[in-house]
């Protein structure tokens with residue numbers, strides 16, 4: 123369904139929907155069919171087939187996502203990593219160079235460092251908050267500049283305007299992983315990025331029950347990525363499409379609560395005697411606070427903090443917490459806690475951890491949709 127420009131909450135429910143509903147159905151049914159009848163004159167990439175990401179379940183998701191992202195076109199993929207790897211492989215070939223911020227999601231970091239390297243694609247990392255250092259890293263084969271809206275686990279906000287300007291000036295494709303912010307807190311395409319990626323496993327779906335990815339941008343770039351995805355095969359199956367579609371309808375509701383709740387939690391934790399440091403861009407003392415205020419509509423549901431007493435004290439706190447679940451991943455309705463050195467950053471050496479400012483005792487929290495008072499009471503008890 124085409125709508126006049128509406129708010130994100132309305133678009134999340136109504137944009138892209140097939141109306142009147144198929145068979146009168148209010149919710150989009152699942153089309154569990156690998157192939158579809160065909161009249162013979164469609165080209166290969168237009169034949170309806172699950173791997174080609176063009177079943178009715180894909181179509182509605184693409185339409186809804188494009189509206190939410192304020193983009194011409196969008197595409198879903200079998201996981202966040204399928205979206206990321208396929209996008210990078212679409213715009214980089216042997217001899218090319220990719221610039222990226224130094225602290226990236228582990229899978230992306232490893233893909234750039236090892237897998238792309240094997241294809242003869244070189245890389246250089248930069249501090250995304252210090253644009254004066256970027257030109258020294260750029261080469262005449264730099265094709266892509268890749269950043270994340272809020273980095274894991276310290277919640278660094280890059281100088282997003284400088285990234286867009288730098289890429290325009292040098293004819294580089296700007297790509298941003300917006301997973302931690304979601305479209306509720308930042309809209310990269312209207313802002314000026316070429317492509318936005320999400321691990322829809324996280325906030326987009328929000329219910330910790332599927333893995334999925336998405337890409338949005340110009341129709342031309344999305345068509346090029348779809349072509350690559352059709353061949354690499356990173357499709358999203360119709361049942362997962364259905365679940366993602368359902369989850370996305372409540373994204374604005376969930377995220378607005380999570381923004382508020384995480385900020386209250388960050389303020390509470392910052393006041394605790396046994397907490398040494400809280401990383402959350404919504405706190406006025408955060409080194410990212412000014413950039414967050416300039417660029418983001420909300421500061422998200424993620425925070426991290428250090429407890430006095432290091433890893434042992436953090437583990438003791440985990441064993442006392444009653445509501446949060448100790449697990450990696452993020453962005454779901456339930457609050458999750460993890461120590462990044464044992465999960466997302468387990469692959470880093472002691473020197474790399476130190477350089478990245480990630481201590482053994484650092485705790486990362488993905489704040490869910492529980493009542494904030496209950497979470498605060500639980501943390502207060504566990505820290506006492």
Ligand SMILES: *Cc1c(COP(=O)(O)O)cnc(C)c1O
Pocket residue numbers: 201202203204227229230270274299301302321322323324333334335
């Ligand atoms: C989880 C995550 C990914 C990878 O997504 P998957 O759905 O697990 O493949 C990429 N980027 C960020 C920021 C993530 O948090």
